[in-house]
Amino acid sequence: MNQSLKQPIHERKLFQGRALVALVFIIAVFILLLLRYFYLQVVQHEYYQNQADNNRIKNHRISPTRGLIFDRNDILLAENRTAYRLQVVIEKAPDFNQKLQLLSQLLSLTKDELTEIQETVKYNPVFKPITIKENLSESEVAAFAVQQHQYAGFDMTPYLIRQYNYPEVMSHVIGYVSKINAEEYEQKDQNRYASDDYIGKLGLEKYYENILHGEPGLLTTVTNARGRQLSEEVSKPPTHGKTLHLTIDLQLQQASYDAFGEETGAAIAVNPKNGEVLAMVSKPGYDINQFISGISHNDYQALLDSPDKPLFNRSIKGGYEPGSTIKPYMALAGLYHQLITTETTLFSNGVYQLPNQQRKYHDWKRGGHGQVDLVNALAESVNVFFYDLAVKLGIDRIESFLKPFQFGQLTRLDIAGEKQGILPSRTWKQDNRNMIWFPGETVITGIGQGYFVITPVQMAQALSILASKGQINPIHLVKQTKQTTHLPFNVSDKHWQAVHQGMSAVVNAKNGTARAYASDAYLFAGKSGTSQVFGKSEQDIYKKNEELPKHLRNHALFIAFAPVEDPEIAVVVVAEHGASGTKAAAPIAKKIIDVYMHQKHPELWDKEDD
Amino acid sequence: MTKRSLHDWMDPWLFLLLTILLGYGLIVLHSAGGPVLVERQTIRILIGLTVMLAIAQIRPERFEQFTPLLFIGSVLLLFAVLFFGITVKGAKRWLDLGISIQPSELCKFTVPMMVSWIFRLTALPPDWKHIFGALSVIILCAGLIYQQPDLGTSILIALSGLFVIYLAGISWRFIFSFSLLAALSSPVIWYFMHDYQKQRVLMFLNPEADPLNRGWNIIQSKIAIGSGGITGKGWQQGSQTQLDFLPEHSTDFILSVLSEEFGFIGILALFILYILIITRCLFIASQAKNTYNRLICGALTLIFFVYITINAGMISGIFPVVGVPLPLVSYGGTSVLTLLASFGIMMSVYTHKKLIQQ
Numbered sequence: 001m002n003q004s005l006k007q008p009i010h011e012r013k014l015f016q017g018r019a020l021v022a023l024v025f026i027i028a029v030f031i032l033l034l035l036r037y038f039y040l041q042v043v044q045h046e047y048y049q050n051q052a053d054n055n056r057i058k059n060h061r062i063s064p065t066r067g068l069i070f071d072r073n074d075i076l077l078a079e080n081r082t083a084y085r086l087q088v089v090i091e092k093a094p095d096f097n098q099k100l101q102l103l104s105q106l107l108s109l110t111k112d113e114l115t116e117i118q119e120t121v122k123y124n125p126v127f128k129p130i131t132i133k134e135n136l137s138e139s140e141v142a143a144f145a146v147q148q149h150q151y152a153g154f155d156m157t158p159y160l161i162r163q164y165n166y167p168e169v170m171s172h173v174i175g176y177v178s179k180i181n182a183e184e185y186e187q188k189d190q191n192r193y194a195s196d197d198y199i200g201k202l203g204l205e206k207y208y209e210n211i212l213h214g215e216p217g218l219l220t221t222v223t224n225a226r227g228r229q230l231s232e233e234v235s236k237p238p239t240h241g242k243t244l245h246l247t248i249d250l251q252l253q254q255a256s257y258d259a260f261g262e263e264t265g266a267a268i269a270v271n272p273k274n275g276e277v278l279a280m281v282s283k284p285g286y287d288i289n290q291f292i293s294g295i296s297h298n299d300y301q302a303l304l305d306s307p308d309k310p311l312f313n314r315s316i317k318g319g320y321e322p323g324s325t326i327k328p329y330m331a332l333a334g335l336y337h338q339l340i341t342t343e344t345t346l347f348s349n350g351v352y353q354l355p356n357q358q359r360k361y362h363d364w365k366r367g368g369h370g371q372v373d374l375v376n377a378l379a380e381s382v383n384v385f386f387y388d389l390a391v392k393l394g395i396d397r398i399e400s401f402l403k404p405f406q407f408g409q410l411t412r413l414d415i416a417g418e419k420q421g422i423l424p425s426r427t428w429k430q431d432n433r434n435m436i437w438f439p440g441e442t443v444i445t446g447i448g449q450g451y452f453v454i455t456p457v458q459m460a461q462a463l464s465i466l467a468s469k470g471q472i473n474p475i476h477l478v479k480q481t482k483q484t485t486h487l488p489f490n491v492s493d494k495h496w497q498a499v500h501q502g503m504s505a506v507v508n509a510k511n512g513t514a515r516a517y518a519s520d521a522y523l524f525a526g527k528s529g530t531s532q533v534f535g536k537s538e539q540d541i542y543k544k545n546e547e548l549p550k551h552l553r554n555h556a557l558f559i560a561f562a563p564v565e566d567p568e569i570a571v572v573v574v575a576e577h578g579a580s581g582t583k584a585a586a587p588i589a590k591k592i593i594d595v596y597m598h599q600k601h602p603e604l605w606d607k608e609d610d
Numbered sequence: 611m612t613k614r615s616l617h618d619w620m621d622p623w624l625f626l627l628l629t630i631l632l633g634y635g636l637i638v639l640h641s642a643g644g645p646v647l648v649e650r651q652t653i654r655i656l657i658g659l660t661v662m663l664a665i666a667q668i669r670p671e672r673f674e675q676f677t678p679l680l681f682i683g684s685v686l687l688l689f690a691v692l693f694f695g696i697t698v699k700g701a702k703r704w705l706d707l708g709i710s711i712q713p714s715e716l717c718k719f720t721v722p723m724m725v726s727w728i729f730r731l732t733a734l735p736p737d738w739k740h741i742f743g744a745l746s747v748i749i750l751c752a753g754l755i756y757q758q759p760d761l762g763t764s765i766l767i768a769l770s771g772l773f774v775i776y777l778a779g780i781s782w783r784f785i786f787s788f789s790l791l792a793a794l795s796s797p798v799i800w801y802f803m804h805d806y807q808k809q810r811v812l813m814f815l816n817p818e819a820d821p822l823n824r825g826w827n828i829i830q831s832k833i834a835i836g837s838g839g840i841t842g843k844g845w846q847q848g849s850q851t852q853l854d855f856l857p858e859h860s861t862d863f864i865l866s867v868l869s870e871e872f873g874f875i876g877i878l879a880l881f882i883l884y885i886l887i888i889t890r891c892l893f894i895a896s897q898a899k900n901t902y903n904r905l906i907c908g909a910l911t912l913i914f915f916v917y918i919t920i921n922a923g924m925i926s927g928i929f930p931v932v933g934v935p936l937p938l939v940s941y942g943g944t945s946v947l948t949l950l951a952s953f954g955i956m957m958s959v960y961t962h963k964k965l966i967q968q
Contacts, residue, residue: 011734012896014779019892022777022908025886026915030881032918040836041874046834055833055855163669224853225830277800 034042052062053159059216060220061194062234064214065160067241071250072276077170078205083161083293084136086144086154087129090121090227093153100132101153101508106147107133107140112297131196135161136292159473162198164288166250171285172313173477175416178291180517192216193231194291194480198292203313204244204477206416214241214546245479247276252595259591263584265555265575266314266456268475269592271462272561272570274482275473277413279592280457282314307551316418319453322407323529324381325559326448328466328499331374334389335495344374352387356438361387361443378502379512383447389444397444399425404472404487407463413457414477424451447542448529458573465558467498467567503527504564514558514582517590520606521577522597524562526589531555531574553577558585562593569596620666621894621960627887629659630939634833635864635939641846642892643860643865647941654943658950665837665954670962673955674727674902680716681724681747687713688754695790702758714755714763715948718913719955721751721767723909725774726905729906734901735779744775762932768918770913778901827857831925835869840872860941862933866925880939891953894960903959910952 026454040048046476054179066521069078090096104114115131120130136144136156137336144156162168162177180188180199192215192273193199199213222230256267256279270278286303295303303311312318334340350368363369363383369376377385403409408423424445426437444450461475463485472485503525506512514526533554556578561570571589578584597604616622622963632655640648658781689712695702704710722789727745730877732740748771755765776785798807834850843849849871859867868876895907914937921936923929 006731006733006901008900011779011901013902014734015777015908017780018777019896019908022912023892026912027885029915029919030885033922033926033928034878034881037835037869037874037877037921038831040926041838041869042840044836048833049839051833053831054853055741056849056853142814207897222853225855230853428954441663490923528718 001006015057026411028330034448035097037084040485043433047590056222056224058545059235060221060225061220062217062219062236062238063160063194063197064216065240066162066198066214066236067208067212067243068245069212069244069247071246071253071276073249073251074245075250076172077166077246077248077250078164078174081163082139083133083550084156085157086132086136086156087133089127089129090124093126093151096121096153103144103151107136107142109133129155129157142181144405162292163505165167166254166287168285169205169250169254169281170248170284171288172315173203173246173415174288175205176201176288176291177205177549179294180528182479189455198417202417203415206245208244208478211243212244213238223279223352232239236441246477247271247278247479248280248477249278249599250594251282252279252285253281254409255279256592256594257283257285258586260575263578263588264308264314265573265578265585265588265593266318266514267458267571267573267588268315268456269569269571271598272471272473273465273566274484275464275475276479277475277477278459278596280315281316284308284310286310288538299347310535313417314574314576315456316413317412319379319419319421319456320456320555320557321450321452321529321531322459323531323554324383324447325427325527325529325555325557326446326452327378327381327386327460328401328503328527329384329405329407329462330389330393330446331502332491332495333372333393334400335498336401336489336491337393339372339392340375340389342494345371346377346382346385346388347371348382350384352384352443354391357440359440370467375502375505375509376467376511378527379505379509381506381513386446387443388446389440390440393442393446395426395442396423396447398442399423401489402462404489405465406458407454408452409458411455411457411461411475413461413475418457421455422451422453447604449532456572456574459557459559460570460575463561463570463572466499467570468559469493469500483600489550494522500525500564503561507560516582516585519562519590519597520560522588522601523564524560524593525567526558526560526566526586528586529557529559533577550577557583558582558583558589560586560589560593562597568600569593601610620663620962621890621957624894624953624960625956626888627890628950631880631883631887631938633881637845638861638864638868638871638939639941641848641871642851642864643941647860651941651946653948654946658946661947662932662950662954662957665951666957666961668958668961670898670900670903670955671959673723674730675876677723677727680809681720681727684713684716684720684781686715687711687752688751692754692757701760702857703760710847713946714758714760714767715944717755718770718948719750719910720950722770722774722909722913723906725771726902729778729905730900730902735781736775741780741784742776742878744771746772749816756816759804759807762804762934766916766934767915770909771915773781773912774905775911777905777912796810827863827931828925828927830855830857831863831866832927833935834863835926838870838873838876840874841877842869842871845871847871861922861935862938862940863925865922865936868939869925884915888915891956894956894963897963897965898959903963907959910956914949914952 066080068076071077093099117132124130141156148273163173177198177312180193180197182197185193185195200209206446213239215235219232220235221232222256224230252269256269260283264283266282267279268277270277272379290299336456344408347606348368348370349367350363365382369380369382372380372382372385382490402423408421410418410420429435429437441450457475464475465472470487470491472487474483504523507518507524531554533552558573558574563568571592573589574586575584614859636651639651671697677834677942689704691702691705694705696704698704703712703714705713719801724747728740728743730734748768752764753770755767830850834848834856837850845854851859852869853868856866858862868880871919886913891911895904895911898904898907917934917937920934937949938946
């Protein structure tokens with residue numbers, strides 16, 4: 001074939017062949033492309049539709065407002081105030097590190113805080129705001145506002161923060177809220193809680209967390225690629241937390257707290273008619289506001305190291321021997337089991353001994369009290385009378401009689417952290433000490449010593465039942481409808497009367513141990529007690545506790561109710577290391593009752609004035 | 611020959627198809643870029659159509675005649691770019707001659723024209739001498755453009771020349787062995803590639819690995835396409851486009867806008883339009899009166915197809931991101947003007963095919 005000669009027809013055919021192959025190839029490529037688009041647009045459509053929605057639709061949480069807490073007279077105890085936090089979006093903040101240094105002076109950030117921020121920066125998702133400081137002070141807010149234009153990417157955002165109006169006095173009742181930690185967040189419903197949410201950590205705040213917290217709402221925003229918000233809509237409004245109305249009377253609470261003076265301890269005042277707790281203090285309290293935004297390490301250490309243990313809620317966690325305050329219940333048990341009558345007398349020579357045993361059990365008064373009946377035995381707190389009675393009752397009957405009064409049982413008071421304590425019994429000893437019960441232990445049980453570990457709230461619940469003559473009104477801190485039940489056994493009114501009379505004699509009779517505190521305006525009944533801190537050696541038995549160093553002294557207890565004829569208030573006071581019940585605890589109880597009676601029955605004093 | 615018919619000065623079929631395509635493009639552009647861009651683009655299109663019709667009146671012999679001159683001119687400009695070019699984003703692509711021009715755009719014409727010119731007189735399939743000559747032309751221009759550096763355009767220019775060689779009827783054996791050689795030499799090419807080019811390839815292979823920077827465009831484009839579904843979200847209703855999640859949505863990514871708002875149906879319609887245009891052009895080429903006309907028409911058509919494929923493949927994540935606009939749809943003057951000019955050449959070939967038959 002001559003290569004240099006053109007063959008037009010052949011060349012046209014050759015070209016047409018090539019063009020046809022090309023066309024087939026082109027159509028094949030278009031079909032492949034179409035398949036690709038079909039795959040994206042039809043097969044994977046739903047996936048990409050979601051992605052497109054995720055691009056533009058963002059759901060933001062609207063935090064619910066935490067429920068308020070009022071006292072019984074509608075005084076606001078816990079509220080929410082507007083605070084400001086400084087946040088930064090790193091991606092929007094050029095020369096972040098330099099600005100942070102400037103801010104550390106402006107907001108006086110500590111080194112620890114700075115390193116913590118730097119740590120957070122490392123693992124922070126893109127465009128997620130990082131908090132530089134919470135709860136800015138007023139001057140910090142002002143200082144930053146003036147210079148804000150120099151801090152691109154930094155922003156102050158308002159939020160609501162808890163505020164306690166009576167932080168110290170109410171500390172152990174309310175507890176506090178603080179930032180949720182990782183563990184708590186894991187356990188909570190993450191639709192309800194944000195990872196930087198506040199949560200009740202102690203007290204009522206913890207117990208009523210579910211009610212106080214509320215349900216968050218949802219704010220749906222449409223955002224463009226540059227993050228500019230184009231529209232927003234509340235797709236679900238938040239349900240705010242419910243308000244708590246406490247049974248606490250702030251005035252009485254304050255009075256109870258102040259009544260302790262320099263002493264530490266716990267006091268509870270309840271209304272035996274309905275179980276409402278009118279005051280509940282554990283002294284010393286502490287500033288619960290400190291804990292909300294995170295307490296500094298030093299401040300926290302100081303609270304932990306304080307010998308007065310301000311963080312310890314004595315009312316619900318403090319375990320004490322009831323001491324002689326158990327005697328009225330013992331007397332009642334004796335009467336109920338017909339081991340004694342109101343007329344029974346016993347001669348106290350100051351010492352009690354079990355048959356065939358060497359060990360001597362002493363009266364608090366050297367030489368004893370002589371011939372005493374039930375009322376006098378209570379009035380003078382005659383140990384021998386109750387040693388004898390306890391032995392006659394036996395530990396099993398004591399246990400089953402005291403149990404319904406809630407000794408050593410959880411009272412189910414509506415507050416977090418209550419301790420159960422111990423009501424001594426054969427089974428308890430077997431289970432916990434792996435030993436049998438000895439008769440000598442029954443003897444001291446009769447005067448509230450031995451294995452007893454009773455909390456002040458248990459004493460208050462028991463006293464409330466005693467004062468209301470067998471009505472069980474569960475004690476509570478948040479107002480609720482009355483739920484009265486009764487003791488499982490029926491104690492006759494005559495017997496109640498006898499015990500009330502004995503307790504009245506403690507205060508009002510000439511030989512009463514708390515004679516000094518009798519009121520001219522009204523009659524109140526009481527019983528002192530001493531909770532041993534250390535067992536005394538034989539020669540120290542009659543030694544005055546006041547002579548010992550303070551931390552070795554016994555705790556002073558006093559239980560009281562008023563008015564005797566129709567009790568409206570029952571008060572339990574534990575004055576730690578107060579030595580003797582009558583000296584340290586009784587005046588506190590008296591002050592509390594006085595304030596209450598002044599408040600409720602001012603006419604009693606008016607008459608006097610006339 | 612008495613009355614001049616429409617067919618004597620244009621190809622009405624091609625003209626119709628092109629206007630439909632351009633109109634479709636403007637509708638999409640309105641949604642992607644707004645009325646201002648549509649107005650500007652309309653003016654460019656009108657200029658482009660005028661240029662096209664003007665070129666259609668030029669006898670193809672004139673192109674043939676001036677081919678060597680045009681080619682030498684464009685090569686000189688390419689050299690000038692290397693020495694006097696304006697550096698933009700690390701690459702010298704532009705030449706400032708009062709107005710900025712991009713000589714590599716010129717090569718889109720001059721290279722296939724020159725290769726066709728080499729083959730115009732020889733018997734086809736061409737012999738080794740002519741193939742060597744054609745390859746020299748291709749390598750010279752592609753090499754100069756690669757130096758700018760502009761790998762994408764360099765490959766496209768090379769392809770446009772190679773298409774001519776293919777259409778000239780070079781043996782299949784040669785084509786296959788050449789492809790094999792290219793495949794085997796790809797590691798070597800990789801070695802000589804610039805970092806940014808390597809990154810583009812790597813990013814293409816796994817865009818999700820870097821979702822916020824280089825991979826962002828492709829991910830957002832795929833979301834736009836996929837979320838469009840079969841019927842699309844409706845004109846101006848595409849959230850990806852309207853909320854700016856889609857990058858460069860008036861230019862390189864305009865097909866993503868079309869996919870999002872008109873769905874698979876819209877894509878199908880567009881592809882059918884393209885296939886019809888390509889078929890019509892190949893028909894014109896096969897009807898041409900001489901070798902030069904055939905080859906130049908065929909090559910311009912194939913390069914038109916390559917643009918479509920690369921753009922459609924790029925925005926759907928099949929090919930790496932190279933800045934190739936979608937022919938006749940993307941916003942931009944140069945692209946529309948050069949493409950319509952190339953269709954002008956084809957119309958010229960069409961209107962002058964009958965003269966030889968007489």
